[in-house]
Amino acid sequence: MPVEGEYEPSPEKWVRDQVEVYERTGGREGNTLPGRTEPVVVFTTRGAKSGKVRKNPLMKVEHDGVYAMVASQGGAPKHPTWYFNLKTHPDEVTVQDGERVWDGVAREIDGDEYAQWWERAVAAFPDYADYQRKTDRKIPLVLVEPKN
Ligand code: F42
Numbered sequence: 044m045p046v047e048g049e050y051e052p053s054p055e056k057w058v059r060d061q062v063e064v065y066e067r068t069g070g071r072e073g074n075t076l077p078g079r080t081e082p083v084v085v086f087t088t089r090g091a092k093s094g095k096v097r098k099n100p101l102m103k104v105e106h107d108g109v110y111a112m113v114a115s116q117g118g119a120p121k122h123p124t125w126y127f128n129l130k131t132h133p134d135e136v137t138v139q140d141g142e143r144v145w146d147g148v149a150r151e152i153d154g155d156e157y158a159q160w161w162e163r164a165v166a167a168f169p170d171y172a173d174y175q176r177k178t179d180r181k182i183p184l185v186l187v188e189p190k191n
Contacts, residue, residue: 045137045146046087051095062098070141076102081168085139086112086187091124091131099125102168103140104160110138112149112185113164118177129185136187147187160184 052059057077064073065085074083082103090097104111114126129136133149152160161184165172175182 045144046089046096046135048089048094048096051090051093051097053097053099058100059098061100065100065139066098070139073100074141076168084110086125087137087139088125088128089132089135091127097125097128099123102164102171104164104167105140106160106163108189110140110147110187111160111164112187113168113171114183114185115171115174118174120178120180122180122183126183126185134190138187146190148190149185149187151183151185157184160186 052062061073061077061083062085065083070085075081076083083100084103084105085098085100088097088099089095101112104113112125112129114122116123129149130151136147136149138145138147161171164184171182
């Protein structure tokens with residue numbers, strides 16, 4: 044069952060607008076980063092503190108039906124807040140890729156698994172390499188795998 048409850052749209056207008064268009068059109072519109080060609084997926088999480096439903100578009104990094112959430116935030120010094128939502132509620136994440144909507148479980152990765160998925164992330168969206176150079180923090184990678 045998708046993450047349910049009160050939806051609190053992002054305070055960032057471009058983010059909440061993209062989610063609105065993506066959901067309304069089943070991913071037929073609003074499905075790339077504005078001005079770019081790389082595809083976007085919408086992830087729903089539960090707020091770590093508020094318990095509210097949160098939605099964030101992220102670049103599509105997929106392999107064998109598993110999706111990676113790249114906590115890059117454009118190379119900002121802090122992790123995005125959705126990362127903390129996933130740490131608190133790893134079993135409450137819904138993925139919308141185009142028309143397909145499914146529930147998953149989130150798991151942060153490290154070591155060899157991180158290295159392999161980082162390569163996939165940069166192949167999908169080369170700017171991630173620049174974002175990593177811009178920040179001292181190691182950009183977290185969180186995998187979302189189907190629930191059953
Ligand atoms: N961000 C990325 O990090 N990686 C991407 O690949 C990426 C791609 C992308 C593509 C299209 C697009 O439109 C946006 C894209 N973004 C990407 C931006 C992404 O969707 C997020 O906006 C960004 O990562 C920042 O996430 P954020 O959760 O830090 O956003 C802030 C602005 C925000 O929403 N803050 C809320 C607020 O009210 O200030 C809080 C949201 C929240 O979840 N709060 C939790 C709660 O309990 O409700 C508390 C969390 C805690 O701190 O414990």
